[in-house]
Amino acid sequence: MSALVLAQLHERRRSLLSWGLPIGLWSAFVVAIYPSVEDALAKAVASYPEALKQAFGIAELTSVEQYLNAEMLSLIVPLAVGYLAVRSVASGLSGAAESGRLDVLLSAPVSRRRLVAAGFSATAVELAAVLAASVLIAMLGSLLTGAGLSFGSALAGYVSVWPLALLFAALGIVVTGWSLHTPVVTGSVAGVLVAMYVADLVGRLDASLDWIRYGSVFRYYGRAIEDGIDPVAFVGVTAVAVTVAALGALLFDRRDLSS
Amino acid sequence: MAAIETDGLSKFYGAERGIEDVTVSVDAGEVFAFLGPNGAGKTTTIRTLLDLLHPTAGSARIFGLDSHRDSVAIRARLGNLPGDFGYGKRSSGREALALLAKLRGLDGLGRAEELAHRFRADLDRPLGQLSRGNRQKVGLITALFHSPELLILDEPTSGLDPLMQEEFLTLVREERERGCAVFLSSHELDEVERVCDRVGIIRDGRLVAVERVSDLLAKTMDRRRVEVEFADPVELSQVRELPGVAAAEFARQTLEEVFLTYYRDEEAGER
Numbered sequence: 466m467s468a469l470v471l472a473q474l475h476e477r478r479r480s481l482l483s484w485g486l487p488i489g490l491w492s493a494f495v496v497a498i499y500p501s502v503e504d505a506l507a508k509a510v511a512s513y514p515e516a517l518k519q520a521f522g523i524a525e526l527t528s529v530e531q532y533l534n535a536e537m538l539s540l541i542v543p544l545a546v547g548y549l550a551v552r553s554v555a556s557g558l559s560g561a562a563e564s565g566r567l568d569v570l571l572s573a574p575v576s577r578r579r580l581v582a583a584g585f586s587a588t589a590v591e592l593a594a595v596l597a598a599s600v601l602i603a604m605l606g607s608l609l610t611g612a613g614l615s616f617g618s619a620l621a622g623y624v625s626v627w628p629l630a631l632l633f634a635a636l637g638i639v640v641t642g643w644s645l646h647t648p649v650v651t652g653s654v655a656g657v658l659v660a661m662y663v664a665d666l667v668g669r670l671d672a673s674l675d676w677i678r679y680g681s682v683f684r685y686y687g688r689a690i691e692d693g694i695d696p697v698a699f700v701g702v703t704a705v706a707v708t709v710a711a712l713g714a715l716l717f718d719r720r721d722l723s724s
Numbered sequence: 725m726a727a728i729e730t731d732g733l734s735k736f737y738g739a740e741r742g743i744e745d746v747t748v749s750v751d752a753g754e755v756f757a758f759l760g761p762n763g764a765g766k767t768t769t770i771r772t773l774l775d776l777l778h779p780t781a782g783s784a785r786i787f788g789l790d791s792h793r794d795s796v797a798i799r800a801r802l803g804n805l806p807g808d809f810g811y812g813k814r815s816s817g818r819e820a821l822a823l824l825a826k827l828r829g830l831d832g833l834g835r836a837e838e839l840a841h842r843f844r845a846d847l848d849r850p851l852g853q854l855s856r857g858n859r860q861k862v863g864l865i866t867a868l869f870h871s872p873e874l875l876i877l878d879e880p881t882s883g884l885d886p887l888m889q890e891e892f893l894t895l896v897r898e899e900r901e902r903g904c905a906v907f908l909s910s911h912e913l914d915e916v917e918r919v920c921d922r923v924g925i926i927r928d929g930r931l932v933a934v935e936r937v938s939d940l941l942a943k944t945m946d947r948r949r950v951e952v953e954f955a956d957p958v959e960l961s962q963v964r965e966l967p968g969v970a971a972a973e974f975a976r977q978t979l980e981e982v983f984l985t986y987y988r989d990e991e992a993g994e995r
Contacts, residue, residue: 468826565810572804573827574796722776
């Protein structure tokens, strides 16, 4: 397993630069400008419609953590990292099938399930590395500008994205059970990602539609940067992601791999 | 025990036939060629043997093991060159070999350096920067570097220059001497004739002939061709009696010509 995981991580080593760095720099920028916009923000938020504040989880914007949550962690980071997750897992399966790599790997004594497990594990490590880089760069922005971002809170906020993104990686594996075309895999799961986000948003805006949020993993996402990580939600979503990935591995094992 | 043994192996893609009722056996130390035009079912047969495709009916056994249930154990003992070798554009051949060696539990790269020298292959350049022929050389090395008991090669000389094709044929003979079974598909009938012990001819997914190369050629000596133009039909005896003719003989057909007769006969029948 480790050789396959390391090989996939080696292939994806540029993710830190192409995903971790931009997300981190954007987060650092948000953190860095907070001290200069703090007063204006308080007035602006007071004028926001109540429904909008509720939808985006904006109670108050009186701390840099709340501002980072509203600007980055409530929308951009989960959607971007969720997309990265499915893109990464697809590159290890459907992308490998398209490039011919899968045929070469499966000429070695490796089962398909082991290959899927390696791809999922490599994606999990890659996501953790991208999120860790983002937190560190955001903290650097805070240190340089004296914004006072709490490392523990920021870490909790970014870490809480990990199981959510992992679930979309797992859904990507399930889709490869039907299609080995990368655009189909990434496009369909990205569609589910956006649909789940919208469903959660709609459910929060309209109390009569709250039931719709049960179909969305974003219901269990929360605001970890302010409230800390909910261990039940964190472990539960991770467990669901692993279960879905295992189901995907079974489907991948049963399908034909045409040239 | 046969290296490969299939029994009524069939693969359908929905209603479309890939292969049907393919029954063939390849022994250890034998070089077997699978001949047929594009779409005849060669690659489908190979991918089914490798458990990349699951058969619709029939079975395949390799080293006596079930090709699906025991596929991991089987692949530990074989080398495979896919029809279109690829491993990603950024990786080098050495990186691919290093991973394959680890997956096979090898400490080093086995015969990779020796083979790279023989094929003049560059293992250090990214595969995306190599020509098709040079990628094919790397693919051959990935199939051979661990000295497998069985080689399954889909169009192995595709893209290779004549010198490297010759080197490949020499290597196949050496592998046969070592006791390795070789199952290859090819369009290069001249090289099949030179190196293979038996051929299977596949047409529209069905195996229409399995013969020793020598038997196949001998059996078809009645398909004569005399490349002399006469105004009227003549017997060969008359040709021999012609003044100034020292000898006349029937031309021996090449395997390529024999192969093509299977298709010409079919086309004539359809007309």
